[in-house]
Amino acid sequence: MAPASVSLQDCRNPPATTVSASTTSAVHRIHVPCLGCGALNRLPVARRHDAPACAKCSAPLLDGRLLALDDRSFGAYASRLELPLLVQLWAPWSGEARNARAGLEALARRLRGDVVVARVNANQGLNLMTGWAVQALPTLLLFDRGRELRRTAEPLGEDALLHWLSGRAR
Numbered sequence: 001m002a003p004a005s006v007s008l009q010d011c012r013n014p015p016a017t018t019v020s021a022s023t024t025s026a027v028h029r030i031h032v033p034c035l036g037c038g039a040l041n042r043l044p045v046a047r048r049h050d051a052p053a054c055a056k057c058s059a060p061l062l063d064g065r066l067l068a069l070d071d072r073s074f075g076a077y078a079s080r081l082e083l084p085l086l087v088q089l090w091a092p093w094s095g096e097a098r099n100a101r102a103g104l105e106a107l108a109r110r111l112r113g114d115v116v117v118a119r120v121n122a123n124q125g126l127n128l129m130t131g132w133a134v135q136a137l138p139t140l141l142l143f144d145r146g147r148e149l150r151r152t153a154e155p156l157g158e159d160a161l162l163h164w165l166s167g168r169a170r
C-alpha cells in the first residue's frame with residue numbers, strides 16, 4: 001500500500017487548495033516533488049524544517065542543499081513545488097558565477113524549508129535560458145510554481161538578496 005503522504009496528482013491549483021479535503025485532519029500540507037524518483041510528496045507544512053524524506057524512495061527533501069536543475073528536470077520540479085524556488089542560471093566560464101556558489105550554498109542552508117535554492121548550468125539549460133530570454137550570466141530568477149516572479153542580474157550580497165527575495169520595495 002502506498003504511503004498516504006505520497007500523491008502523484010498533478011498540482012496546478014492555487015495555494016488555498018493545499019489544505020486537503022480528502023483527509024480527516026485539517027493539517028495544512030505542501031507539495032514537494034522528489035528529484036530522485038519524481039514522486040510528489042505532501043508534507044505537513046509545520047514539519048518542513050524537520051529533515052523530511054521522500055515517502056517513496058527515502059531521498060532527503062528540503063535538506064538545505066543547493067540543487068542542480070536542467071532542461072529535463074526543471075519543469076516538473078518547479079511547477080509542482082509549493083515553496084518559492086530561487087534559481088541561478090550560471091555558466092562555468094563565468095568567474096562571478098563560480099564565486100557566487102558558496103554564497104548560494106549558505107543561502108540554501110539558511111532558508112532550508114522556506115525557499116528552495118537551485119542552479120541551472122546554462123550548458124544543460126539552453127532551452128530554459130532561451131525561454132526565459134536571459135541576457136546576462138549569472139542571473140537570479142525567483143519562481144512560484146514555475147511562474148517567474150522576478151529576476152535580477154545584479155550581484156547581491158546575502159542581506160540584499162534576502163531583501164530582494166522578500167519582494168519589498170528598495
Ligand SMILES: [Zn+2]
Nearest residue numbers: 034037054057
Ligand atoms: Zn523519491
